Amino acid sequence: MSDDDEIKRDFEKTVTDEAIRSLNEQLNESTFKSSSRILILVLLAQARRMSSVELRTLTGLGKGSLENHLNKLEGFGFVRISNAKSIGARGSPRQMVEITEKGLDACRALVKSISSLAL
Amino acid sequence: MMDSGGADVSRDEMRRAVRLAIRLNEYLLRRAWGILFLAFALSMFLSSFGTPIIDSLASIGVASTLPVNLAASGCGIIAILWAFKRVRNSAEITHPDGVQAWSRLLGYRFLVPLWIATEAVVILTIVFASSRVSLVVFLIRLGLAVYMYCALRLSFSEKIPRETVIAIGSLSLSSIASIALLSITASPGSYALLWGATIVAWIFSGIYARTRPVPEFEEERTGLE
Numbered sequence: 212m213s214d215d216d217e218i219k220r221d222f223e224k225t226v227t228d229e230a231i232r233s234l235n236e237q238l239n240e241s242t243f244k245s246s247s248r249i250l251i252l253v254l255l256a257q258a259r260r261m262s263s264v265e266l267r268t269l270t271g272l273g274k275g276s277l278e279n280h281l282n283k284l285e286g287f288g289f290v291r292i293s294n295a296k297s298i299g300a301r302g303s304p305r306q307m308v309e310i311t312e313k314g315l316d317a318c319r320a321l322v323k324s325i326s327s328l329a330l
Numbered sequence: 331m332m333d334s335g336g337a338d339v340s341r342d343e344m345r346r347a348v349r350l351a352i353r354l355n356e357y358l359l360r361r362a363w364g365i366l367f368l369a370f371a372l373s374m375f376l377s378s379f380g381t382p383i384i385d386s387l388a389s390i391g392v393a394s395t396l397p398v399n400l401a402a403s404g405c406g407i408i409a410i411l412w413a414f415k416r417v418r419n420s421a422e423i424t425h426p427d428g429v430q431a432w433s434r435l436l437g438y439r440f441l442v443p444l445w446i447a448t449e450a451v452v453i454l455t456i457v458f459a460s461s462r463v464s465l466v467v468f469l470i471r472l473g474l475a476v477y478m479y480c481a482l483r484l485s486f487s488e489k490i491p492r493e494t495v496i497a498i499g500s501l502s503l504s505s506i507a508s509i510a511l512l513s514i515t516a517s518p519g520s521y522a523l524l525w526g527a528t529i530v531a532w533i534f535s536g537i538y539a540r541t542r543p544v545p546e547f548e549e550e551r552t553g554l555e
Contacts, residue, residue, distance in 0.1 A: 243344065246343045246344065246346070246347040247347075249344055249347040249348060249351070250347045250348075250350055250351050250354075252351075253347070253348050253351030253352065253355075253423065254351045254354060254355060256423045257351070257352070257355040257358075257419060257420040257423050257424070258355060258358060258416070258419065258420075259419050268544055269354045269357075269358075269544060270354075318423060319422075319423065321344075321348065322348055322423055322424070325344065325345050325348055
């Protein structure tokens with residue numbers, strides 16, 4: 212085996228070890244102890260801002276369950292929840308959920324470590 | 331999907347949740363592309379038929395070309411900026427390594443100057459070489475089809491949806507056919523037929539994309555908590 216192959220193998224092993232370590236850290240993070248929260252967070256990371264109705268439709272979660280997850284995510288500082296006046300809905304407030312920079316960072320790290328281990 | 335709050339999640343479940351989120355977001359992107367297709371159908375209609383319609387109502391000649399052309403391309407650029415922002419946000423998460431260059435090419439800092447430059451080329455052609463305007467417009471449309479195809483590849487991890495193939499395919503074909511027709515001085519009816527069909531294809535693609543139901547993804551959802 213050539214030196215190049217050996218260096219490449221060592222590099223790949225280091226990257227994989229780092230990814231496994233990073234993923235293990237995230238597995239211990241309480242935000243990621245629910246796959247529904249992971250789903251919500253990654254969805255929000257891509258769209259940046261969604262209404263809770265959209266989130267409910269996409270995730271298939273019930274109203275109470277979604278609220279519970281959103282409250283936890285807000286508690287961790289990963290999302291911001293606000294009430295926006297929606298047009299055409301007789302002025303009733305529509306709940307909007309927006310990902311924060313902290314949430315984006317957490318999501319990037321999660322997706323990166325999962326991708327390193329071949330999604 | 332069950333909710334079990336703080337239960338531990340395995341690596342496999344984590345992976346499936348991320349994959350499901352990416353695929354659900356692709357559904358949202360598909361809807362966003364639908365809006366883009368409808369806006370572009372309007373833009374192409376204004377660009378292809380706006381001036382002849384205005385001229386038939388009140389003959390004002392070349393004076394109507396400029397505002398109609400600006401309205402048409404303005405409609406297109408607004409739709410592109412809106413939809414591509416979503417593509418960029420998604421790509422930042424799904425393609426973390428290769429997104430930097432793309433982000434620039436899909437962002438307003440690149441698109442707005444490009445649009446201004448394109449408009450300048452069209453206006454200068456109208457003023458100095460009016461016989462070449464059609465060729466310039468068709469070449470721009472062909473370039474647009476290539477650019478949109480690249481953005482589509484970035485939007486979808488697997489196959490690109492069939493309505494997008496119809497839209498981009500019809501735009502490319504019509505542009506190439508129109509450039510070919512220019513060399514044989516075809517009648518205006520040929521262009522009207524060609525671009526009329528393209529506009530219909532884009533309206534169809536837009537409506538089709540907007541009316542897709544939320545996908546089930548049973549396999550990915552199974553076991554998620």
